Amino acid sequence: MAGEWTVRPLEDCVATLIDYRGRTPQKTSSGIPLITAKVVKGGRIETPDEFISVDEYAPWMRRGIPNAGDVVITTEAPLGEVAQLGCERVALAQRLIALRGKSGVLDNTFLKFLMQSEDVQNQLRARASGTTVLGIKQSELRKVLLTLPPIHEQRAIAHILGTLDDKIDLNRKTNETLEAMARAFFKSWFVDFDPVRAKAAGRKPAGMDAETARLFPDEFEESELGRIPKGWVVKTIGDLSEVVGGSTPSTTEPKYWDRGIHHWATPKDLSGLAVPVLLDTERRVTSAGLAQISSGLLPVGTVLLSSRAPIGYLAVAEVPVAINQGFIAMKPRDDVPNLFLLLWARAAYAAILSRANGSTFLEISKANFRPIPTVVPPPATLGAFDRLARPLYNMIVRNQRESRILAGLRDTLLPRLLSGELPVGDAEGFAEPCT
Numbered sequence: 001m002a003g004e005w006t007v008r009p010l011e012d013c014v015a016t017l018i019d020y021r022g023r024t025p026q027k028t029s030s031g032i033p034l035i036t037a038k039v040v041k042g043g044r045i046e047t048p049d050e051f052i053s054v055d056e057y058a059p060w061m062r063r064g065i066p067n068a069g070d071v072v073i074t075t076e077a078p079l080g081e082v083a084q085l086g087c088e089r090v091a092l093a094q095r096l097i098a099l100r101g102k103s104g105v106l107d108n109t110f111l112k113f114l115m116q117s118e119d120v121q122n123q124l125r126a127r128a129s130g131t132t133v134l135g136i137k138q139s140e141l142r143k144v145l146l147t148l149p150p151i152h153e154q155r156a157i158a159h160i161l162g163t164l165d166d167k168i169d170l171n172r173k174t175n176e177t178l179e180a181m182a183r184a185f186f187k188s189w190f191v192d193f194d195p196v197r198a199k200a201a202g203r204k205p206a207g208m209d210a211e212t213a214r215l216f217p218d219e220f221e222e223s224e225l226g227r228i229p230k231g232w233v234v235k236t237i238g239d240l241s242e243v244v245g246g247s248t249p250s251t252t253e254p255k256y257w258d259r260g261i262h263h264w265a266t267p268k269d270l271s272g273l274a275v276p277v278l279l280d281t282e283r284r285v286t287s288a289g290l291a292q293i294s295s296g297l298l299p300v301g302t303v304l305l306s307s308r309a310p311i312g313y314l315a316v317a318e319v320p321v322a323i324n325q326g327f328i329a330m331k332p333r334d335d336v337p338n339l340f341l342l343l344w345a346r347a348a349y350a351a352i353l354s355r356a357n358g359s360t361f362l363e364i365s366k367a368n369f370r371p372i373p374t375v376v377p378p379p380a381t382l383g384a385f386d387r388l389a390r391p392l393y394n395m396i397v398r399n400q401r402e403s404r405i406l407a408g409l410r411d412t413l414l415p416r417l418l419s420g421e422l423p424v425g426d427a428e429g430f431a432e433p434c435t
Contacts, residue, residue, distance in 0.1 A: 005149050005420055011142035013111075016100035018064035019138050020092045021075065025052045025060050032057045033088065037074040037095040040081040042272075043116060043165065045072075052091050060091055069108045070098045073115055076135030080124045082115040084108065097141065104151055109158035114146055117418050149420065156424040157417045164410040171399040171406075175275045178392045185388055186343035190375065196220065196229045215381045228375045238370030241303070241330035241341055245366055246323030249285060249292040256289030262297055263321040264289070267306035270313035276342060277400045278304065278315040285322060293322045295329065303330040303341045308363035311356055312349055316342055318397060328369050335379040337386035339393055344374055 011017075027034065033048040040046075052060055066072070066085055074081040076095050085098070092098060099115075101108050114120060127140040148154065188194040195205035199218035220227040223234050237243070249256035263281040270278065290297060297320045304321075306313035307328045316338055323329055330345075332338045345352065351372055356364040376382075416422035 005147060007145050007147050009142065010099075010144045010146055013102055013106040013146055013148065014099050015102045016064060016070070016098070017138070017142075018066060018070075018092060018098040020063060020096060021094050021138075024094060025091065026056060027051065028053045028056075032091050034091045034093050035072060035085075035096060036093040037077060037081070040072060040074050040083045040096070042081075043083055043112070044169065045083045045085070048090075050093075057089075057091060064098070066090060066092060066098045067100065070100050071108055071112045071115060072096050072098050073141075075138075075141070076128075076130070077133050079128055079134050079136060080115075080121050082112055084112045095135075097138065106146070106148065107151060107154040107158050109162050110154035111146075113158065113161050113414060114418060116414070118415060119418075120144060120146070147418070153424055160417065160424070161410055161414060164406050164413075168403045168406050168410075171403045172274055175396045175399050178396050179275055182339070182389045182392045183343060183346060185385070186340075187347060189381075189385060190340075190344070190377070191347055193220075193229055212384050215378075215384055223375070225373060225375060229377065232375055232377045234373050235376045236370060237330070237341075237344070237372045237374060239333070240336045240374070240376065241332050243366050243370050244295040244298070244329050244331065245307075246295050246325055246327055246329070247293050248324045249289040253289075256286055256292065257283070258286065260284030260286045260289060262287070262290050263319050264324070265304065265317075265321050265327070266324045267309065267313050267326045270304065270306060270315050273313075273315055275396050275400060276315045277397050278317050278321065279319060279400060279404060281319075281321060290322055295323065297322055298329055298331065301332065301338045303332070303338050303345065304328075305330070305345050305352075307365075307369070308356075308358070309361045311353055311362055311364055314342060314345055316393075328364065328366060335382060337382055337390075339386060339389045340382060343389075348372065348374065 025034065028051050031051040031053045034050040034052055035045060035048060036050060039048050068085055068087045070085045072083055072085060072092070074095055075097055099111060101111050123144045124136055124141075125134070127143065128134045128136045149157070195208060195213060195216040196218065198205040199213070199216060200220070205213045205216065217230040219230045221230045225234055228234070251257065260283065262285050264283050264285045265278065265281045266283075269281045285293075298317060299320060300317055302317045302321070304315050304317060304323065305328045306326055308326055330338075330341045332341055352364060352369070353362070355368040355372065356362040413422065417424070
């Protein structure tokens, strides 16, 4: 390996360690974003939903002001989630420690990847304590050993891994925009009836060509759901899709699980999705296991909705998949786009939840789900919506597939680069733009 690598305790490598454990700030509805342990996930910081007031920032941050590029690590619940701060001014909550490498000794971005490595994560767990909640004391965190190449190699490694992360993050942001566009189109057409309202007022529907505008009526009529576009009908979600559930083959029967080949989903597989696209599952069942599930292998395009604990996770299956009992699956009937069902379920969350029941946890049964009414336009209008929304969804799927490939590449390179097994020069080509 090029250059001399050293092993040093973390406390010898960092210039700043900011620890706000033991303090709880007064939270407000707006102001300075408060970074809490719950928003540090998967190497990034999700959008905070808690804040402290601008006036309280200086008094609260007496222990130190975090800088852009500082690395934050969760110390418990959960232990060992790592991310790097951006340029926005933020406050730190409990269960977080911010680290800043010594100049010329430890590059901050390299530190982020190093703290995510298997070696460091194992050390964190080994030094942690607690029975109910596993956590690490600051004194023990300081003793974690870091394997460091020379600073120029740290920066090169950070550049390679960071470039891959940047591409993944760009795909994520692009997908968020695309999904928001699809939701906005659905709401405008099928919830607010904007094109109908425009025509009723003698205006041209905004952002719509004449051919599409002709598909919408220019007046409303009464229905069981109130005033709806004339000529549209009220149907149940059971009219629009075949609604099925799933089950779990006996987990003590190896022949149902060992060397399984069929995707088998639980709500957990949907809980971490950034976009409603299911490309893989944590577990797979054998053909013998599949035979134990009455709904069988659901086809690509099936819309999945978690029906309990919690209700509301959504995804379109992009692989044939079997499901457990925690789902309601919607297989679209003729002329009904699956994207209409997906976006309907997102928009109708309150109506779905209102039909749930249960003492231990809320659950909506298939029997209560099928009768939910919705306003349905003619097939030509549904087709026009699908032609509008489908390219957005297809781009989301492509971006998500690319991100999976990039994440796999990053996770493969990470231990090899951090151990020196793979020279930096041999890995640089992996960070080139995808074609």
